[in-house]
Amino acid sequence: MRTLSGYLIILLLLPLFGMTVFMASEELGHAKNIHSTLNKKIKIKDLRLNQTSEILDRSGQLVSEIAGAEKRYYVGSKDIPVLVKNLFIVSEDRNFYQHPGFDLPAIARAMAINMKSQGISQGGSTITQQLARNIYLGQQRTYNRKLNEIMFAYQLERSLSKEKILELYLNTIYFHNGAYGIEAAAREYFNKHIGELSEGEQAFIAAIPNNPTLYDPLKHFAFTKARQERLLDQLSAAGILTAQETAKIKAEPIRLNIRRKVDLFPDYTDYVEAELKELIFQKEGLNQLVANAAPETKAAIIEKAEAHYQEIVHSGLVVHTALDPTLQNKTITAVQKNLPYLEVEGAATVIRQKDHKIVAMAGGKAYRKYEFNRAYQAFRQPGSSIKPLLDYAPYFERKHANITQKINAGTFCSNGYCPENYGNAKYGFVTLESAFIHSYNTPALRLLQTTGISNAFKDLNLFHFQNVTNQDQRLPAGIGGFYTGMSPLEMTRAYTVFGTGGSYQPSRAIVNVTNRQGKILYTWDDKPVRVWSQETVDKVRVLMKETLRAGTAKRAYIQAPYAGGKTGTTNDYKDYWFIGLTDELTIGVWVGKDKPQSMEFIEKKGPHLMIWKDIAKN
Secondary structure, three states: OHHHHHHHHHHHHHHHHHHHHHHHHHHOOOOOOHHHHHHHHOOHHHOOOOEOEEEEOOOOOEEEEEOOOOEOOOOOHHHOOHHHHHHHHHHHOOOOOOOOOOOHHHHHHHHHHHHHHOOOOOOOOOHHHHHHHHHHOOOOOOHHHHHHHHHHHHHHHHHOOHHHHHHHHHHHOEOOOOEEOHHHHHHHHHOOOHHHOOHHHHHHHHOOOOOOOOOOOOOOHHHHHHHHHHHHHHHHHOOOOOHHHHHHHHHOOOOOOOOOOOEOOHHHHHHHHHHHHHHHHHHOOHHHHHHOOOOOOHHHHHHHHHHHHHHHHOEOOEEEEOOOHHHHHHHHHHHHHOOOOOOEEEEEEEEEHHHOEEEEEEOOOOOOOOOOOHHHHOOEOOHHHHHHHHHHHHHHHHHOOOOOOEEEOOOOOEOOEOOOOHHHOOOOEEEHHHHHHOOOHHHHHHHHHHHOHHHHHHHHHHHOOOOOOHHHOOHHHHHOOOOOOEOHHHHHHHHHHHOOOOEEOOOEOEEEEEOOOOOEEEOOOOOOEEOOOHHHHHHHHHHHHHHHHHOOOHHHOOOOOOEEEEEEEOHHHOEEEEEEEEOOEEEEEEEEEOOOOOOHHHHHHOHHHHHHHHHHOO
16 A cells, blocks of 8 residues: 555656746746756856865975865765765665656655655755755755755756766765765874775765764764664665675774864964965955945955955865974974063064075964964064164165264254164264164164155165055154054065065965865965165175174074174063074064063063074074
8 A cells, every 4th residue: 555655646746846847947037948047047167165275384294274164175086986986876866877866756755754744854865956955055854945956956967977966965965073075074084085995984984974963973983883884784785795795894893083183383374374365365356356346335345355265265275385394393482482471472484585485483472373473463663673674775775885984873853853872872973883783773863864764765665564654754763663563574574685685575475376186276476676786785784793793682693604683672672673684594583562561671681582593593
């Protein structure tokens, strides 16, 4: 009797399917022609699955992952073992290779069960329908959604091969614990690629998606193992495995090897993510799109640009960086070791001069993921560390003066602005070298005044400091008096000009961005800009070297073919800076409190100098 009822339901379902097509076509746009409507409303070519993107260090080692709500690593059909495919086909959709996207007998059986239970406990969904549901529709079980599901599945079957549909399905389904797709499951539970799993392991993870909560291997291992064995029995009953093969796979010990999310060096990789956004916005024309938007549409355009960026960044990118793990650890250790003071923070940036690459970065002395990164997000007054960039180099460039030239280090006043030297000290005429290495203020301001503020800022503006504006073009800037200030990264970038013969280009962490197949998608194309002549740079390098040997930075002195730099201290000891160079590296260090307060008590210890020294020395 039950068999007869089933057949009657199937017969009744045939005209119902015609109604289903009609109703679904009404849902999709009241079209006259279902195929043209499907082609218009369901664009299979736009089908994309979110994937986890990866950040690699300079050696190609994985250091961090950028994952959205779905942790996924897409794998092609050729990389998915045949056993895995068979397990899902036999257990989920035995007529997969025969049906057009929906299976009428399966739907009939599901309807019979649902009528008996007076609910929707069975869906009768094919693999194609499940794929349509996962990509296009929600998980809510309603008959209306089921109608749409059938139409979407039908369109998928019209547009894609069976092999592609199965590939997409196995990359879409959920395996619990944040893992979407078969490759993510293999990595999550066994820390292997799917092609590296044994047959027992393959069957084990195939047991999970049927009910991811019930078959969570971390909480219900025995349930998962029992379902694995039932799946293998189904393969045996279908003649795909022999009894001996089935018994052998069942007997294989299953030992989980849980893979934790790779998240090393957050100080650096957080900046990489920020730089990645800057790069994509530039290359995709999103900056210009936003800039050209009318005021009334700007908010919508910004939202659209952000959505486009999120789509790209979650498409499985591989971000190749210049990160040097050894230098990164050295930098982090240096900051932590030399800042044992309560509330006193620090940041450091290390740049390799020859290729303008950021190789290390410390965003704080105990930085954690996505916190305030002081290396590039903190903008502070630069103090005397601005002098080589705004006072001395522009003066040398225009006046061709020698470092032994004398200058007045006495009292200075201009239009009521009367700054003093450190400790209110007053000097007579001193050489430019002496004024530089001891960081006298009044000679620096006289140089700026002689060069001309507008001329000096023409040079400074070539470094593209984010928060330097026309308002800053005044005398106090010559000793660090800016309205907002600079970040440690910006200052370190600017100082690279003294290691590259007077040419400047922005230093970057990202070398290039590729897809999983290695095709380059994005890369920086910065061009060097000549700021100063080699003659000017040579003079500043001599002054910085003497500063390290016998001036304000002598606590940071190291034995090296070349080492030099410039200190900076702001009013009331609220900020300490030291930006310096070796033969290969430009290293910038800032020390201060997040809420600016006097730190005079650490002045004599010179933590900024000791951090720099610990990073720079071999």
